[in-house]
Amino acid sequence: xxxxxxSENSSTVDQVWLAREIVAQSPEAIVVTxxxxxxxxxxxxxxxxxxxxxxxxxGASLDLIIPVKLRDRHWRGYQHTMDTGxxxxxxxxxxxxxxxxxxxxxxxxxxxxxxxxxxxxxxGISAVMREVTERRAEEKALRARLAEAERTVTELRATVAxxxxxxxxxxxxxxxxxxxxxxxATSFNA
Numbered sequence: 001x002x003x004x005x006x007s008e009n010s011s012t013v014d015q016v017w018l019a020r021e022i023v024a025q026s027p028e029a030i031v032v033t034x035x036x037x038x039x040x041x042x043x044x045x046x047x048x049x050x051x052x053x054x055x056x057x058x059g060a061s062l063d064l065i066i067p068v069k070l071r072d073r074h075w076r077g078y079q080h081t082m083d084t085g086x087x088x089x090x091x092x093x094x095x096x097x098x099x100x101x102x103x104x105x106x107x108x109x110x111x112x113x114x115x116x117x118x119x120x121x122x123x124g125i126s127a128v129m130r131e132v133t134e135r136r137a138e139e140k141a142l143r144a145r146l147a148e149a150e151r152t153v154t155e156l157r158a159t160v161a162x163x164x165x166x167x168x169x170x171x172x173x174x175x176x177x178x179x180x181x182x183x184x185a186t187s188f189n190a
Contacts, residue, residue, distance in 0.1 A: 028110075029129040032115065035082050037062045037075070040124065049108070049131050051101030065098045067105065078125075085122045087112060095132070107136040 023030050023041070029049040032041035042057035050057075050065050057064060066074050081087045089112065098106045110129035117123045 024170070025060055026128075029110075029131075030126065031057075031062075031129065032124055032126045033123070034124050037078055039064070041126075049100075049106070049129065050098070058100075069098050070074055081114070081125065082122055084116065085116075085120070087114060087125075089163070095136075098129075106131055107133045 010185070026043060026045050027048075029046035030041065030043040031039060031046050034040050039057050039060050039062065042052070042054050045059065047053060052060075058093045062078075063071055077088070090162050092112065093109050095109045098108045100106055100117055109132050110127045113126045114122050114171065115124040117128055117156060
């Protein structure tokens with residue numbers, strides 16, 4: 001296989017064991033589908049992330065985890081990839097909503113790899129997925145706090161501009177410096 005290296009001292013049996021262990025032990029969901037979008041591999045990470053057992057997932061359509069409103073778009077892209085052998089996402093990390101077995105929505109990030117036979121024909125797609133629901137919620141809360149802070153700054157600027165037009169200047173007074181110490185007048189000239 002191209003694209004990876006294994007010690008020359010390792011046997012084919014060792015390599016097969018290694019590949020199986022990587023898939024089995026990965027905390028990320030690893031899902032492989034055939035040209036029709038049917039699930040052919042579903043690891044323990046996928047069981048933990050989506051709540052479907054291996055038995056429930058194998059042979060099922062990816063619709064199992066795709067929200068209804070995104071299915072048409074997903075399948076158009078999937079079919080295009082199968083027809084052309086090209087994915088428009090390349091090596092990009094994708095972020096999309098997904099469904100858990102109990103119906104709640106997850107936020108996931110994933111990358112895909114096209115699986116090709118010896119003739120170069122795409123025979124499936126593998127995806128490595130990570131749940132980022134909590135991180136996305138934290139990012140959303142931070143964006144809301146930032147937006148609120150920006151509104152406050154805008155309001156303060158407007159207040160300062162309004163007051164600066166209405167408060168008369170004091171030409172005989174000036175600030176010569178700043179101190180955190182309490183202010184005490186030592187002399188006053190009018």
